Amino acid sequence: MTAMVNAMTVDVEDYFQVSAFESIIKKNQWATHASRVENNTYACLDLFERNQVTATFFMLGCVAEAAPGLVRDIVAQGHELASHGYSHVRVIHQNQTEFREDIRLTKKILEDLSGIAVTGYRAASYSICAQTPWAYEELSNAGYHYSSSIYPIHHDLYGDPNAPRLPFATPNGDLTEVPVTTARWVGKNWPAGGGGYFRLLPYWYSKTAINAVNSKDKAPVVFYFHPWEIDPGQPRIADTPLKTRIRHYSNLEKMQPKLEQLTNQFTWSRLDALIDLGNSTFKPQPIA
Numbered sequence: 001m002t003a004m005v006n007a008m009t010v011d012v013e014d015y016f017q018v019s020a021f022e023s024i025i026k027k028n029q030w031a032t033h034a035s036r037v038e039n040n041t042y043a044c045l046d047l048f049e050r051n052q053v054t055a056t057f058f059m060l061g062c063v064a065e066a067a068p069g070l071v072r073d074i075v076a077q078g079h080e081l082a083s084h085g086y087s088h089v090r091v092i093h094q095n096q097t098e099f100r101e102d103i104r105l106t107k108k109i110l111e112d113l114s115g116i117a118v119t120g121y122r123a124a125s126y127s128i129c130a131q132t133p134w135a136y137e138e139l140s141n142a143g144y145h146y147s148s149s150i151y152p153i154h155h156d157l158y159g160d161p162n163a164p165r166l167p168f169a170t171p172n173g174d175l176t177e178v179p180v181t182t183a184r185w186v187g188k189n190w191p192a193g194g195g196g197y198f199r200l201l202p203y204w205y206s207k208t209a210i211n212a213v214n215s216k217d218k219a220p221v222v223f224y225f226h227p228w229e230i231d232p233g234q235p236r237i238a239d240t241p242l243k244t245r246i247r248h249y250s251n252l253e254k255m256q257p258k259l260e261q262l263t264n265q266f267t268w269s270r271l272d273a274l275i276d277l278g279n280s281t282f283k284p285q286p287i288a
């Protein structure tokens, strides 16, 4: 097995802020739901500390404003603080001006709270695509150095299976795009970077996929999950469609033990540490 350092990332948003609920819970109703993101993110920090993981936390600006102590603790514990936009609006639902204001506001909030430069961005639900040709140039102009906003798979809410699988220099602006990882088998891309797939499928599937990317592509994996995925006690949202219910609530109780296994069996670091921004590559890092 190739000993390689992979990238661990967390999208910091509350259980009711996810895109799958956006038609059921409007933003002006968010305040009526009990927030659990702060406690759940502290549980992620504990998990990482136990397993000697450093990670990148893509944080919503509105979550950061409500939990400034959490922002400072993420940075104090050696993790990377990065931007997930202000309030989880998909880029395809914004015009260029709205996107520009969103990414600049979020960067400023995170930097003011942490005192650290924020250079990474992840779009809500991997929503940078052909319909948003201005996005990378706007990110670059706003001072971001990389984006991790593509998951090259088939999915009804996100994903473009024809997008590049490995990091690339973006066509507009001075920016590196680092897609969430897929494994290539029988001419198709298969999810290897987490999301619901990690929680819903058996652990051996993710382990096999990560090993395949590390050994065949000789590339690090970019993996992601959400703090609400390790919270089986979260309140259940009423009137959700069956498909959403299955995706959001299945195997929540299995997620924490699975993550313990994953963080134990592989070596993980923050995303910015694995990117060579000078030439837009994603470098395998030797384990120190």
Ligand SMILES: [Zn+2]
Pocket (backbone or CB within 6 Å): 011, 013, 084, 088, 123, 124, 125
């Ligand atoms: Zn998100």
